[in-house]
Amino acid sequence: MRLAARANSVSGSKTSGTRNKAEALRAQGVEIVNFAAGELDFAPPGEMVRALHAAADADTHRYTDTAGLPALREALAERITQLSGVPYAAQEVVVTTGAKHGLHLAALALLDPGDQALVPNPGWGTFAAQIRIAGGEPVPVETSDTGFVPDVDRLEALRTPRTRLLVLNTPNNPTGSVCPPEQLARIAAWAVAHRIWIVFDECYGELVLPGAAHAHPAALVPEARDLTVGIGSFSKSFAVTGWRAGHVHGPRALIDTVKNLQSHTASNVTSVVQHALLPAARGELDGFPEQVRQVLARRHRLVGEALTTIDHIRPATTPQGAFYYFLDVRDVLGRKLGGEPVPDTDTLTGVLMEQARVALTPGTAFGAEGFVRLSYAIAEDRIVAGLASLREVMTGVE
Ligand code: GLU
Secondary structure, eight states, X not given: OOOOHHHHTOOOOHHHHHHHHHHHHHHTTOOOEEOOOOSOOSOOOHHHHHHHHHHHHTTOOSOOOTTOOHHHHHHHHXXXXXHHSSOOOGGGEEEEEHHHHHHHHHHHHHOOTTOEXXXXXXXXXXXHHHHHHTTOEEXXXXXXXXXXXXXXXXXXXXXXXXXXXXXXXXXXXXXXXXXXXXXXXXXXXHHHXXXXXXXXXXXXXXXXXXXXXXXXXXXXXXXXXXXXXXXXXXXXTTTOGGGOEEEEEOOHHHHHHHHHHHHHXXXXXXXXXXXXXXXXXXXXXXXXXXXXXXXXXXXXXXXXXXXXXXXXXXESSOOOBTTEEEEEOTTTTTEEETTEEEOSHHHHHHHHHHHTOEEOEEGGGGTOTTEEEEEXXXXXXHHHHHHHHHHHHHTTBO
């Protein structure tokens, strides 16, 4: 079948794919520990679920304003202002179908064919895919030797007259690294000096471990405000990944363009979901992310300790946010595991699914062969069971 070059330029999301595969096995009755799902195992706050029911019972089933319910945009603008320390007005915020669609619309709004976009590597594969769909060219910025945070000299070495934007994702998926404010300030100043947009994905911004600080580029370098597109989400911090509720903030002209694009591609985010988001957007449920942070800090410790007892696997870095450990598995590649040859990371995750009954996301989903991502957003007893099984299977490396 002849398909458009644009469609052929990307393959399906490996983060979604690995998660789907693990869930499909579980549905068939296979006992599997799913370290692949990039989502919390928590139930969302009861108030949000009740607000969803109330919205469904009320007369809220028709289209909303394309950019979102006015009350929701208002509440989000206040929340973003409060969390970032940078003032944003309601007209500078759009509610999108998850952060993913917000990122997609931002790429469509900013990139002309042939424009280059700097993307951290390792990084979430969807960034590069969306840049290609928009006709742009993703340019990887290796970060594995710079603490998994982009280095300004390297950005400068990669800059060309076609460089249009830089993706920054902090806390980072898949490494859990957090860009320290002084480094973020240097990056923002560089972007301002060269008029390069910053696509600032802060979906995990509320999930930072004690000792690390999350900051907004425009709070550190005020001139960056005109060049920053902020991408946020309720999915990760309020445990509602399936609701597909994200938002984009930025300068008015860009936001109006995102709104225009959304008017042709989604109309609006599901009306009842928008109503149900109001209490969280108004900050009435902030106890929930606080509780999530405490639980994640415990799970982070638990995984970190257990990993020291597993052969052939070691953390590539100590994560400071999100809920991922990025693990270096290069020691296993080219060897055999339980008699099975393991030439590469994709094979390894398949073999581990078979032998250890654990699902891990291969680093190739993030441009990093030789690494796997472990999500510790699952219950402690599952973590303990999964890591015990992994420890056992790893003794079979020959
Ligand atoms: N951001 C989540 C992850 O990295 C979900 C991704 C997706 O559905 O592609 O696992």
